[in-house]
Amino acid sequence: MTTYVTAPAVDRPTATEPATATPWVGRDLTRVDGPHKIAGRAPYSSDADVPGMLHAALVTSTIAHGRVTDVRAAEALALAGVVDVLTWRNFPRLAPGPEVPLGWPPPPPLQDDGIGFHGQPVAVVLAETLEQAHEAARRVEVDYEEQPARLALDDAEPEPIPWVPDSSRGDTGAAWRSAAARVELEYRTAENVNNPLGLMGALAVWDGDRVDVHDSTQWPTLVRRGIATMFGVPLAGVRVRSPFLGGGFGAGLITWDYKVLAVGAARVTGRPVKLMLTRPQMFTQVGHRPETRQTLRVSAAADGTLTSVEHRALVAGAVERLPLGLVTAATAHGYACPNVTTSDRALRLHRRYSSAMRGPGEHEGNAALEVALDELAEQLAIDPVELRLRNLSTVDPASGLPWSSTALAECLRLGAERFGWGDRDPRPRSMRDGDLLVGWGVAAAAYGGYELPTSVRVTVYPDGSAAVRNAATDIGTGTYTIVGQIAADLLGLAPDQVDVDMGDTEMPPSAQSGGSALAGSVAHALHRAVDRLRDTVAELVATDADSALGGAAADELELVAGGVRMVGSTDIERWSDLLARSGLESLSSEGTVDGSDTSGGTMARAGAFGARFVEVVIDPVIGRLRVRRVVSVNDCGRVLNPLLARSQILGGTVGGIGAALFEDVTVDPDTGRVANGTLADYLVPTHADVPDIDVTFVGDPDRFTPTGVKGVGEVGLIGVAPAIANAVHHATGRRIRHLPIHLEDLL
Ligand code: MCN
Ligand code: MOS
Structure with a gap:
């Protein structure tokens, strides 16, 4: 009793190598908050x-x-x-x-x-x-x-979602009518919590x-x-x-x-x-992934080139609060198709408030699209990896501008290689392991690239140490750790010389840990804060007759362990001297990003891309399905910490397996009550349901920001469920057009 939680008890990151061995970004540092969580010292609400x-x-x-x-x-x-x-x-x-x-x-x-x-x-x-x-x-x-x-989807009139405008390019109807191959389907995704x-x-x-x-x-x-x-x-x-x-x-x-x-x-x-x-x-007070019902029409020429995509989604919402939507948003960006029409519509039902859930909308919409593409590939007798490769786009198809980065082709090629896709017999039910049916499936994934308004403050002290402050929460992703790594590189320090503290609105305002945008936004703001720090030093030394750096411009200065020097020089002017002469106890600066496009309209901000390859085995007698292998290749730009980024993809993959096979909130159709609102009744994957997951990162640092960072937190989930659904079809010959896929679907 009576301990008033004040500040997080986070240690500084442990430097595993000497301070001179920069850069720290790109290294596998373990989570600095981990020991505190394990020992019960990390204060939660x-x-x-x-x-x-x-x-x-x-x-x-x-x-x-x-x-x-x-x-x-x-x-x-x-x-x-x-x-x-x-x-x-x-x-x-x-x-x-x-x-x-x-x-x-x-x-x-x-x-x-x-x-x-x-x-x-x-x-x-x-x-x-x-x-x-x-x-x-x-x-x-x-x-x-x-x-x-009004509890069922059919009970409400669809209405537009103001922040998800309909999109349309080309003439979808005409292209559909004259196409060589066509797939039309209705796809349903369940409510997940x-x-x-x-x-x-x-x-x-x-x-x-x-x-x-x-x-x-x-x-x-x-x-x-x-x-x-x-x-x-x-x-x-x-x-x-x-x-x-x-x-x-x-x-x-x-x-x-x-x-x-x-x-x-x-x-x-x-x-x-x-x-x-x-x-x-x-299950009832903090939102969930809402139920969707989608219709998709996808057509292609005989060589597999997409000629039209029409994607429409209905999304369950509450009477007093619209759902996020964004179900069809990625469809317009995904592939180089000239004729695309998309729309999201909300249904105001007497159901709980929904919210975002990892890959919100993107996961649901991608699942429907990637299953439809698999059906199209089958119809045209084109390998499904090849079909996707033929339709990739190096420009943002919506704006026509080149992506700031994309390695989706490499994701697909490397994934196929690591999985051994070349050995796949395309005929459904053709591959077996004893009495078990074996299925191999693939899906691609795209997740939007965002930068969100964020400020970061950097402070340096006479002893050469530094502090970084920002109001964001580390939700378990490793933000404390990567902020220490980035700051260490920018300041010429080791991570254990940087004190990182976050999660308090007394600190500079921050974006959410959301949209897989925090790492990139904080990294960029931190770069700007350190640039400003250099400006401030230049101003200080300009009027400091005792400084050897007098008259130096900010870009001639280099921040290093202990102090500042001219680029190329070995003479360090120590922080202790510099601050003492200016009568300062410390020196702070703030950097802010607002997400604005500084590329001059020369490129489109790319998000993360990925490819998933999945092997399932199904016992046809009892319908038991096991995911036996997953290969996940992702393009997330510059990877700040491969150990933590891999954890993100692993977690996302498990979430994808959950959405594919287990997670399903049952809302009583008579009362609107959540009928399975406990973790005993709401099924999630257990360890036995999760196989070895092979995670690889490909691609270059993104060109849109100086940090090169793209999001990692959500992309790993996207594409997992349709890859499993496509593997189920390969194993059984059955097209299951809803999530989750239950045992009864396989009998
Ligand atoms: N990272 C990296 N290299 C990059 C980008 C990120 O190494 N180029 C690593 C870093 O460790 C970073 C983490 O990945 O801390 C996630 O970064 P980012 O993709 O920017 O995502 P956010 O920090 O915005 O985190 C939110 C994201 C979202 S939207 C959901 S939903 C989600 C997710 O993260 N919820 C999570 N991952 C989660 N992981 C945990 N443990 N708990 C959650 O609730
Ligand atoms: Mo993530 S669903 O944007 O918190």
């Missing part, structure tokens, strides 16, 4: 504890649509330790949250009696202990007036008009803005900390109700309030 704190438990709606007519809380309030029960009647009135692209929050909770989904918070019970709060929550009785709910192991929650502590929030979030900077806007306090009055997160996978990108409820309850009671979600609530 669930560890945040303050004296006098109340525990909160949610009461959630048991109907999908209607209104609350009464909340009967007398029995709960009479229990020992129960302090208050908040409902829409006594919860503070809040303003709507900010309209942030990709980060807009749901409408504030407990504002009226309306119910829009099963699982919506209807009351918050506050008690002295966690057990008392949960016991009391069970005793709260809620009366409803129920109305018919992110469900990171770390339960999400928040501790809110008000001090006068200031509120301090310890949260589980991938985006502290956004949560700060969300809380400030809803509660009408200045940004400076909100501090959000999230130095560690027990995984996010997209579940932590939004200012979800639970954190708003914790902050509101703390305001009402005048005491700190901690609200931790339960595992079942992780």
